[in-house]
Amino acid sequence: MAAKAMGYKVVIFDTMKDGPASSCADMTIVAPFDDTDALGRFALAIDVATVEFENIPVPALEFLEKRVPVHPASSVVRICQDRVLEKEFLRDHGFPVAPFRVVTSAGELEAALAELAAPSILKTAVLGYDGKGQISISPGDDAEVVWVMLGAPRAVLEKRISFDSEASVICARNATGSLCFPVQANVHRNGILDTTTAPASLPAAVSESARAIALGIAEKLGVIGLITVELFVLPDGSLVVNELAPRPHNSGHHTLETAVTSQFAQHVRAVCGLPLGAVDLRSPGVMVNLLGDLWSGGEPDWEVLFRETGCFLHLYGKEEPKPGRKMGHATLLGDAPTALERILSLRKKVVR
Numbered sequence: 001m002a003a004k005a006m007g008y009k010v011v012i013f014d015t016m017k018d019g020p021a022s023s024c025a026d027m028t029i030v031a032p033f034d035d036t037d038a039l040g041r042f043a044l045a046i047d048v049a050t051v052e053f054e055n056i057p058v059p060a061l062e063f064l065e066k067r068v069p070v071h072p073a074s075s076v077v078r079i080c081q082d083r084v085l086e087k088e089f090l091r092d093h094g095f096p097v098a099p100f101r102v103v104t105s106a107g108e109l110e111a112a113l114a115e116l117a118a119p120s121i122l123k124t125a126v127l128g129y130d131g132k133g134q135i136s137i138s139p140g141d142d143a144e145v146v147w148v149m150l151g152a153p154r155a156v157l158e159k160r161i162s163f164d165s166e167a168s169v170i171c172a173r174n175a176t177g178s179l180c181f182p183v184q185a186n187v188h189r190n191g192i193l194d195t196t197t198a199p200a201s202l203p204a205a206v207s208e209s210a211r212a213i214a215l216g217i218a219e220k221l222g223v224i225g226l227i228t229v230e231l232f233v234l235p236d237g238s239l240v241v242n243e244l245a246p247r248p249h250n251s252g253h254h255t256l257e258t259a260v261t262s263q264f265a266q267h268v269r270a271v272c273g274l275p276l277g278a279v280d281l282r283s284p285g286v287m288v289n290l291l292g293d294l295w296s297g298g299e300p301d302w303e304v305l306f307r308e309t310g311c312f313l314h315l316y317g318k319e320e321p322k323p324g325r326k327m328g329h330a331t332l333l334g335d336a337p338t339a340l341e342r343i344l345s346l347r348k349k350v351v352r
């Protein structure tokens, strides 16, 4: 992204042609991340670089960092793209995480399962998303079978947490300070985010500690930009950090309509060194994800959503609707639980 006195231009470095992101670009450089000529041209075209997902090879970011400011820094992306480094970072800085073990073989998994002695989840260290790269393990399951099924060289085994609810906090940090959006409540189905309710209806003390944890993590990471902190809320109100994302997050998409400043605008402000925007909600709201499953009878009937006052539809322009694939989301302004029940019922009605 390159800021100019009379506006700005967006330059995207993309390894895939025709991605939906290119529609907002003034210029797209399509090349592999190890093409240093292309990265050099990219660096010359921009004033500051950022990322929209964390699985960018760290050497590419380090290359750019020698030429332009990169926010979040490669050191932050390195941690957030690897569950092992992320968990160790959180634990070593005193943030609450589920008990976990790092495993690199079936033998290590067997030992770790004996130590944790509980229902647990095995997660690949890298490239997992939307519940992919995870296997639920019950006591008595065969370590060898599970390890072969995971098919990854490094993984984290973590205790399955019996949470009351899930929440997330999106925190923006720049050189002058940090600001958190209100804590939001998330519900996942099959490991995929299904709904987000903003604000979360948690006791004030729980929301306050969620915000304190997010601010603490932002500070310790030294992130410039956004950091999203996913949390489990336990029955006693205590919190466990699940994972981090150094970027705008699916659970923050509702901010496009609910907040004074959207998470996307906030990210740009933070990485460009502009003042952070106000994070107050203009309205409470709920967001539901629209997965490819809704296309079972053909293109869904979106008019159902357009007829609803305060309902906003966002489709991502992905060509092929597959079950479990995030194709878009819809936000409905209003207080939960009424708004949530309403949007869930509307989502059923769009299916033909």
Ligand code: ADP
Residues within 6 Å of the ligand: 098, 121, 123, 128, 129, 130, 131, 132, 158, 159, 160, 161, 162, 166, 188, 191, 192, 230, 242, 243
């Ligand atoms: P992803 O990168 O796919 O979002 P997560 O680690 O956030 O991976 O897991 C996805 C979802 O799976 C979580 O939001 C939660 O619902 C469930 N989950 C993950 N880890 C645990 C755990 N330790 N205990 C209970 N549920 C979990």
Ligand code: MG
Residues within 6 Å of the ligand: 230, 243
């Ligand atoms: Mg997650």
